[in-house]
Amino acid sequence: MNDLFSLKDKVIVITGAAGLLGRQHADIVAKAGGIPIVLDINRKDVEQLATDLQEKYGVLSSGYAVDITDEAEIEANCNFLLSQYGHIDGLVNNAANNPKMDTSSSKNFSRVENFSRSVWEADISVGLTGAFLCCKYYGFAISRQGGSIVNISSDLGLISPDQRLYRKQGIPDDQQPVKPITYSVVKSGLIGLTRYIATYWPKENVRCNVICPGGVETEQDPVFVKDLCERIPLGRMANRSEYQGTILYLLSEASSYMTGAVISVDGGRTVW
């Protein structure tokens, strides 16, 4: 059983690793005996994370400040990793711009008619271009001996945001906050990227799958949480550790015959 889920000596690159879920992905990779390579634009946090993982699990984790929108930085990091470890076995395309919900200004920026091209391009740049560039370099490196790519989409890659969830009292309809359009576009795009890559390197035994997670409960407004939970068959949001099992499954040999799969892990949200 342990062998089936083992990541022993597997070098796994995780983007956006200093964030809420990236840390969880890195933790399960290390726990399964893998070598998490944690990348983030936030140097201090990602280096500290790598040190914490080394101390906790005795693994060769290392952390690097890499902006995944910068092709030269990715190429340099990929070449460095290959010189250090000799191989890269897995990639978790996790980084994304956290969409901001604007409730304060008189002209709500999140609404389509106000949404600026610069925010659109910045969100696409991290969420889609970044994932493409990581496939281009780390994915190609994985294709030398085979391995697994896991993309992190969202339940909102499968369904449209229910904008009623984000409504605030006392705000006119044309200024109500909405989940930004880029979130849906990025998360749907990652499903297309997954299917493309799944059929691109199959002979090289590169598998590529995508997880569509539901929302994690953190410190959201209780009214929002209650309304959202009414739309989730399991009746609650996720705990931050509840995607670790799926991540481990997809990175390990336990999923050796799975590629191109779109996996909802959302408490049933997209079933209703």
Ligand SMILES: NC(=O)c1ccc[n+]([C@@H]2O[C@H](COP(=O)([O-])OP(=O)(O)OC[C@H]3O[C@@H](n4cnc5c(N)ncnc54)[C@H](O)[C@@H]3O)[C@@H](O)[C@H]2O)c1
């Ligand atoms: N948290 C949730 O409820 C939830 C639900 C569904 C899907 N997701 C998805 O899971 C992933 C992780 O979410 P999270 O909640 O941990 O987000 P987060 O905002 O906590 O973490 C994202 C990380 O990405 C990093 N990042 C941003 N731009 C970058 C860049 N250019 N290069 C490198 N790193 C960059 C940030 O510094 C941050 O550490 C995202 O793709 C998100 O859309 C999250």
